[in-house]
Amino acid sequence: MKVERVVVVGAGMAGMHTVRTFREKGFEGEITLLGAEQHAPYDRPPLSKAVLRYRGADAIDDVSELAFAFDFEQAGVTLRFGERAAAWAPGAVTTAAGERLPYDALVVATGSEPVRLGFGETLRTYEDALRLRAAVGAGRALAIVGAGWIGAEVATAARAAGCAVVVHEAREHPLAAVFPPQVGAAMADWYRQAGADLRCSDPVTGPPPAAGHVLVAVGARPDTRWLGAAFHRARDGSLLTSEHLETNVPGVYAAGDVAAYRSLRYGGEHIRVEHWDNALRGPDTVVANVLEGVGAEVHDPVPYFWSEQFGRMVQYIGRHGATDRMVVRGRLSDPTWSVVWLDTLHRATAVLAVGRPRDLAQGRRLVGAGSVLDAARVADPGTPLVGATM
Numbered sequence: 001m002k003v004e005r006v007v008v009v010g011a012g013m014a015g016m017h018t019v020r021t022f023r024e025k026g027f028e029g030e031i032t033l034l035g036a037e038q039h040a041p042y043d044r045p046p047l048s049k050a051v052l053r054y055r056g057a058d059a060i061d062d063v064s065e066l067a068f069a070f071d072f073e074q075a076g077v078t079l080r081f082g083e084r085a086a087a088w089a090p091g092a093v094t095t096a097a098g099e100r101l102p103y104d105a106l107v108v109a110t111g112s113e114p115v116r117l118g119f120g121e122t123l124r125t126y127e128d129a130l131r132l133r134a135a136v137g138a139g140r141a142l143a144i145v146g147a148g149w150i151g152a153e154v155a156t157a158a159r160a161a162g163c164a165v166v167v168h169e170a171r172e173h174p175l176a177a178v179f180p181p182q183v184g185a186a187m188a189d190w191y192r193q194a195g196a197d198l199r200c201s202d203p204v205t206g207p208p209p210a211a212g213h214v215l216v217a218v219g220a221r222p223d224t225r226w227l228g229a230a231f232h233r234a235r236d237g238s239l240l241t242s243e244h245l246e247t248n249v250p251g252v253y254a255a256g257d258v259a260a261y262r263s264l265r266y267g268g269e270h271i272r273v274e275h276w277d278n279a280l281r282g283p284d285t286v287v288a289n290v291l292e293g294v295g296a297e298v299h300d301p302v303p304y305f306w307s308e309q310f311g312r313m314v315q316y317i318g319r320h321g322a323t324d325r326m327v328v329r330g331r332l333s334d335p336t337w338s339v340v341w342l343d344t345l346h347r348a349t350a351v352l353a354v355g356r357p358r359d360l361a362q363g364r365r366l367v368g369a370g371s372v373l374d375a376a377r378v379a380d381p382g383t384p385l386v387g388a389t390m
Contacts, residue, residue, distance in 0.1 A: 011035025014256030
C-alpha cells in the first residue's frame with residue numbers, strides 16, 4: 001500500500017526526529033504530529049540538570065530555549081499540541097477530543113509516564129522542572145524517593161543550591177537493578193560526599209516526614225494504554241516490535257521508550273532502552289522501513305546512556321549480564337574510574353566510565369565489535385583499552 005498519510009503520536013525526541021527524517025528522506029505526503037503538551041518538541045535531559053541548576057543570566061526561563069530547531073510550517077507538518085491520543089482502531093487514531101485521525105502509517109512515540117505513588121511530585125515536563133526549581137531556589141528541604149538517574153541528578157542540583165536533601169532508596173544501593181554492589185557502594189559515597197542523606201533499604205509507603213518538598217523518582221512506564229488490546233506487549237507495557245521497529249499490527253511502528261525491540265545483537269531478545277540515544281536512532285529505522293518496505297533497515301544499536309551527577313560524568317555503553325566478569329580500572333574511590341564487563345569468552349560486553357571519556361570512546365568500538373580482551377591488561381588503568389585486545 002502506498003503511504004500518503006503518516007500520523008506520529010508523541011512530540012518528544014523520537015517523535016520529533018521521526019517527522020524530521022520523513023521530510024529529509026523526501027516524503028511529500030501528509031504528516032500529523034500529535035503531542036500531549038502544549039509546547040513544540042523540546043529536549044528533556046536538561047530538565048533534571050540545567051533547568052534546575054542555572055540562575056541569573058544563565059537561567060533557562062522559557063521552554064523555547066530547549067526546543068529542537070525545526071520549521072514545522074515550512075515542512076508542511078500539521079501540529080496538534082496539547083492533544084492526547086485516546087484510542088486506536090485499524091487505520092485511525094482518535095484524540096481525547098473525539099477527533100479521528102486516519103493514517104497509512106502510524107508511529108507510536110509516546111515515551112513514558114512517571115510512576116506515581118499518590119504523594120509528592122514527579123519530574124517529566126518543563127512545568128514540573130519549574131516547580132521543582134522554585135522549591136530548590138527557595139532552599140526548601142527536599143525528600144527524594146528513588147536513587148536512580150533522576151534522583152541523583154536532582155539531588156546534585158539541590159545540594160549545589162544549599163538545600164537539605166534526604167534520598168529514600170528501597171533497594172540496598174543506588175541503581176541496584178543496573179549495577180552490582182561494588183559500583184553501587186561507590187555511587188552511594190557520592191551522595192554522602194555532597195552532603196545528601198542517602199537512606200538505602202528504606203522503602204517509602206507514604207509522604208516522608210519533615211520534608212519541605214517531595215520528589216518521586218522511582219521509574220516510568222511506557223505510555224501505551226491508549227492503544228488497547230490488539231498490540232503485543234512486554235510485561236512493563238512496552239510494545240514488542242521486530243528488529244525493524246514494526247509492531248505486530250502491520251503499518252504501526254514504535255520508537256523510543258515505548259519500544260521493546262527484537263535485538264539480533266542480543267540473540268533475538270526483546271530489549272527496551274529508556275535513553276535519549278535510542279530515541280534519536282530509532283526514527284531512522286522506522287522511516288526507512290515505511291518508505292522502502294519492511295526489512296530495509298534494522299534497529300540494533302549498542303545501548304548507550306549518560307548522566308551528570310555530583311560533579312561526575314557517568315557514561316555506560318553496552319549491556320552486561322549477571323554472569324559477566326567485572327574488571328575495575330582504577331579504584332572505585334578515585335575521582336575517575338571505569339569498569340569493563342567480559343563474558344565467558346572474554347569478549348567485552350559493557351563499559352561504565354566515570355570521568356574517563358577515552359575509556360568510553362574505545363569501549364564503544366570494542367563492545368560493538370565483541371572484541372576479546374585480556375583481563376589483566378584491562379585492569380591496568382594506564383593501558384588503553386584498545387591495547388588490551390587479544
